[in-house]
Structures are given as structure tokens and as C-alpha cells.
Amino acid sequence: MTDQQIPEDIETPPPLPKLSALMRPHRLAIMAVALGLLILMIVKMQWDWLPDYAGMLLAGLWITIVLLVSSTILGFLLAVPLGLVQVTGPKILAWPARIFCTIIRGTPLLLQLWLLYYGLGSLFPGIPEIRQSFLWPYLREAWPYGLLALTLSYAGYEGEVMRGAFAGVPHGELEAARAYGMGRWKVLTRIWLPRAVHRALPTLAGETVVQLKSTPLVATITVIDLYAVVGDIRQSTYLTYEPLLFLAFLYLCLTGILVTTFRHFEKKIPTRGM
Amino acid sequence: MNWELLALSPPGWGGALLRGLVTSLQVAAGGFALGQVIGILGSAGKLYGGPVIRDLMEIYTTVVRAIPELVLIVLLYYAGTAALNNLMGAVGFSSVDISGMLAGILVIGLVQGAYSTEVLRGAILAIPPGQIEAARAYGMPPAMVMRRITLPAMLPHAIPGLANLWLVTTKDTALLAVVGFTELTLATRQAAGVTHEYFLFFSAAGVLYLAVTLVSNVALQFLERRASRGMARQRT
Numbered sequence: 001m002t003d004q005q006i007p008e009d010i011e012t013p014p015p016l017p018k019l020s021a022l023m024r025p026h027r028l029a030i031m032a033v034a035l036g037l038l039i040l041m042i043v044k045m046q047w048d049w050l051p052d053y054a055g056m057l058l059a060g061l062w063i064t065i066v067l068l069v070s071s072t073i074l075g076f077l078l079a080v081p082l083g084l085v086q087v088t089g090p091k092i093l094a095w096p097a098r099i100f101c102t103i104i105r106g107t108p109l110l111l112q113l114w115l116l117y118y119g120l121g122s123l124f125p126g127i128p129e130i131r132q133s134f135l136w137p138y139l140r141e142a143w144p145y146g147l148l149a150l151t152l153s154y155a156g157y158e159g160e161v162m163r164g165a166f167a168g169v170p171h172g173e174l175e176a177a178r179a180y181g182m183g184r185w186k187v188l189t190r191i192w193l194p195r196a197v198h199r200a201l202p203t204l205a206g207e208t209v210v211q212l213k214s215t216p217l218v219a220t221i222t223v224i225d226l227y228a229v230v231g232d233i234r235q236s237t238y239l240t241y242e243p244l245l246f247l248a249f250l251y252l253c254l255t256g257i258l259v260t261t262f263r264h265f266e267k268k269i270p271t272r273g274m
Numbered sequence: 275m276n277w278e279l280l281a282l283s284p285p286g287w288g289g290a291l292l293r294g295l296v297t298s299l300q301v302a303a304g305g306f307a308l309g310q311v312i313g314i315l316g317s318a319g320k321l322y323g324g325p326v327i328r329d330l331m332e333i334y335t336t337v338v339r340a341i342p343e344l345v346l347i348v349l350l351y352y353a354g355t356a357a358l359n360n361l362m363g364a365v366g367f368s369s370v371d372i373s374g375m376l377a378g379i380l381v382i383g384l385v386q387g388a389y390s391t392e393v394l395r396g397a398i399l400a401i402p403p404g405q406i407e408a409a410r411a412y413g414m415p416p417a418m419v420m421r422r423i424t425l426p427a428m429l430p431h432a433i434p435g436l437a438n439l440w441l442v443t444t445k446d447t448a449l450l451a452v453v454g455f456t457e458l459t460l461a462t463r464q465a466a467g468v469t470h471e472y473f474l475f476f477s478a479a480g481v482l483y484l485a486v487t488l489v490s491n492v493a494l495q496f497l498e499r500r501a502s503r504g505m506a507r508q509r510t
Binding site: 029102105107108119216217240244251252256 | 343476477487
């Protein structure tokens with residue numbers, strides 16, 4: 001749409017962190033201690049299992065990333081109508097949306113996962129229509145329940161955020177769009193939604209990091225994600241600290257990548273006239 | 275559905291669920307309180323500490339907030355208690371037996387402390403500087419400024435964030451089910467596993483968690499109104 005028309009030079013590149021900020025004596029000392037701890041960990045702890053399990057770790061990492069990306073996208077697609085009906089919808093739609101958000105936000109994700117996987121999963125075999133449908137082979141696996149729970153959870157939290165974002169768009173902008181003769185749909189897709197998403201983007205970024213940190217819960221319903229792979233490694237190597245520390249390090253990296261990506265996104269989104 | 279399974283006396287599992295709920299709430303309250311203590315110290319360190327303390331606090335909050343709670347809980351629950359016992363052994367004390375409840379409180383408290391540090395730091399920054407200058411002009415020593423001015427004045431700014439943290443804490447206790455600590459979620463799973471009524475029991479636990487959230491919401495709204503008495507309303 002309008003993205004291409006914005007000249008490239010409107011955004012100044014972010015200043016690089018100054019090297020002198022890292023060179024202060026106490027920071028050098030902290031870095032030296034951290035480096036020392038790291039070397040101590042590498043020398044003193046056992047890491048010889050790492051090459052053997054690299055393939056498994058990569059597979060788990062892939063599952064984690066796929067779950068994160070798909071549940072975030074699906075959850076966002078669900079959150080937009082959830083937020084919108086709470087702002088403008090008729091009461092008969094707004095109330096169920098509000099109740100949905102309250103339930104999702106009021107109960108632990110672990111419980112939602114177990115309710116879906118064990119609870120719904122134990123109801124399905126008793127229903128012949130479901131047993132004969134094409135969905136049945138998938139419903140016997142764990143990942144659809146994990147994906148569903150993560151999606152609903154993201155939609156519940158993000159629905160509240162989008163409600164606030166939709167409500168916060170200045171009314172005059174919508175009136176102006178109507179005055180230009182835009183239809184309801186066009187007002188929504190051209191004015192309201194972009195404005196709301198722009199407002200919601202920082203919260204969206206935070207919520208996505210939370211979502212990344214929720215994915216290991218699917219391991220408790222036997223989805224083989226990164227966390228579950230590390231659990232397997234712990235069992236087969238009889239190690240306690242090393243795999244978990246490595247796992248924490250991997251999640252730190254993933255969070256870092258995610259935060260950087262969203263910062264980049266926020267810069268890219270047009271802010272003209274705001 | 276067989277509703278009699280939710281009865282309070284032994285053929286039903288209602289009593290077990292309620293005991294789990296009480297355990298969950300105890301851990302949540304303990305962890306939240308510990309988190310607040312860490313949060314107050316952490317935010318004071320971040321705002322008024324020297325460069326070393328500030329950087330160390332930054333590392334603490336960044337690392338804790340970037341790693342999944344589940345991983346932290348498993349890491350601290352197993353590795354943390356083992357490390358503590360090793361330490362006690364090295365110093366010469368006999369190894370202590372850390373109860374699951376205490377370990378849970380410590381773990382949840384450490385996690386919440388990082389979040390609470392950030393909330394309180396923002397709230398303290400939101401206090402108009404003139405109030406603190408006025409207190410100094412009256413000759414109050416720093417500790418008294420903290421107790422009489424800073425902490426009460428930041429409360430209205432902090433309560434919405436802290437309310438959120440409390441709700442997160444009550445739900446984070448469910449993660450202790452993964453390390454085998456019998457709180458509401460694990461008690462529910464045990465009940466469901468024995469009776470094979472998974473849907474019934476998990477829904478019941480969901481209702482209990484929801485009730486905690488709704489009751490907390492009412493209490494927190496009351497607190498928020500009380501703390502912001504005499505303050506100009508900032509938003510509609």
C-alpha cells in the first residue's frame with residue numbers, strides 16, 4: 001500500500017553502542033568474571049554429549065520455532081476480531097469475547113493444555129462422527145492440542161491488547177475516512193487496523209516473547225520441542241546442570257533474536273504524521 | 275458427568291483439590307512477598323546504586339526475563355537445591371532438607387523479583403522529583419525519604435503492574451506441577467488420572483483458578499482506589 005512511497009532516508013539508522021561504554025573498568029571486570037565462569041563451565045562440566053545430540057536439538061528447535069510462529073500468526077488473526085467486537089460489536093458478540101479473554105487470562109496455560117489434551121482428547125474417542133472424520137489421525141497426536149492451546153492463549157492476551165488499541169485510535173480519523181466516502185470495510189482495513197496495530201506493536205512484541213517462553217509447556221503433553229529434547233538428553237546422559245544451562249542459553253539467544261526483529265519491525269512501520 | 279466425584283469427603287476429590295488450591299495460594303503469596311522484597315532492593319539498586327550494582331541488576335533482570343519460567347523453575351528447583359546443599363557441605367554444615375514448599379517459594383520469588391524490579395523502577399521514576407526534593411529540604415535522611423515519601427508515592431503507579439504480577443504468580447505456581455510439587459494442577463491431574471474423568475477435573479480446577487483471579491481483581495481494584503486517594507486522575 002503506502003509503504004513503498006515512503007522515502008528511505010526518512011529513518012536515521014540507530015546509533016551503534018559506543019565501545020567506550022563497554023570499556024569502563026567495572027564492566028570489563030564483570031565481563032572477565034563472566035568469561036572466567038564460562039571457561040570454568042566448559043572445562044569443568046561435561047559437554048561431550050553435545051555433538052551426539054546436535055541433530056535432535058536442531059529438530060526440537062525447529063518444532064519450537066514452528067509452534068511459536070504458527071500460534072502467533074493464528075492467535076493474532078483471532079485477536080483482531082476479538083478486540084474489534086469488544087469495541088464496536090453488538091453485545092451478543094462482545095460478551096462471549098470478553099468471557100473468553102477472562103477465562104484465558106484467568107487460568108494457567110499448563111491447565112489449559114492439560115484440559116485440551118487429556119480432557120478433550122479423552123472425550124473424542126466416544127464420538128463416532130469424529131472417529132470417522134479425516135481429522136481423526138491428527139487428533140490422536142499431541143501437537144494439534146499444543147498448537148490450539150498456544151493459539152487460544154495468545155489470542156486471549158492479545159485480544160485485550162487489540163481492544164485497547166482499537167479503542168485508542170482517535171475518533172476523528174475514522175470520521176474523516178467515512179467523510180471521504182470509504183465503506184465500513186475499507187475504514188477498518190485502511191485506517192483503523194493499521195493504526196491499531198501500530199499502537200499495539202510494542203505490547204505485541206512483549207507478548208510474543210512471553211509466547212516463546214510458554215512454548216516449553218507443550219513438552220508436558222509429549223510434544224517433542226526443544227525443552228523435551230533436553231529432557232531426553234538429561235535422562236540418557238544422567239547429567240543435571242549442563243543440558244539445562246545449555247537450554248537456558250538457547251532461549252536467551254532466541255529471545256534476543258525475537259526482540260531485535262521486533263525493534264527492526266517497529267522502525268520499518270511508517271510513523272509519518274504521528 | 276459424575277458430579278459426585280467433586281464431593282469434599284474421600285470418595286470425592288473436592289477436598290484434595292481444595293488442599294491443592296491452598297498450597298498454590300501459600301506458594302503464590304510467599305513467592306510474591308519475596309519477589310517484592312527483591313524488587314524493592316533491585317529497583318533501589320538500579321536507581322541509586324553505583325555502576326557495578328546497576329550493571330549486575332541489569333544482568334539479573336535481563337537473564338531472568340529472557341528464559342522461560344519453566345526452564346528457570348526446573349533449573350533452580352533441581353540444580354539450586356543441590357548447589358545449596360553442596361555449599362552447606364563445603365562450609366561444614368550438615369545438608370539441609372529443603373521442603374518443596376520452600377523451594378517453590380524461593381524459585382517463584384526469584385523469578386517475580388526480576389519483573390517486580392522493573393515495575394517498581396518505573397513507578398519510582400514516575401514520582402514528581404519535587405516531592406523528594408521537598409523531603410530532602412525538610413532534612414529527612416535517605417532511609418526516611420524512602421519509607422515516608424518514595425514508597426507511598428510510587429504505590430499508585432506501581433499497583434496496576436504489581437496486580438498483574440500477582441495474577442501471573444498465582445498462575446506460575448501451576449508450573450511447580452512439572453517438578454512434582456503437589457499444588458492445584460498436579461492434585462487435579464492425580465484426581466483425573468485415578469478416576470479417568472479428565473475433562474471434569476481440569477474444568478473444575480479452571481473454575482478455581484478463575485475464582486482466585488476474580489476475587490483478586492475485586493481486592494486489587496479496592497487497593498488501587500485506596501492508594502490513589504488524593505491523586506489527580508490521569509486517564510479517563
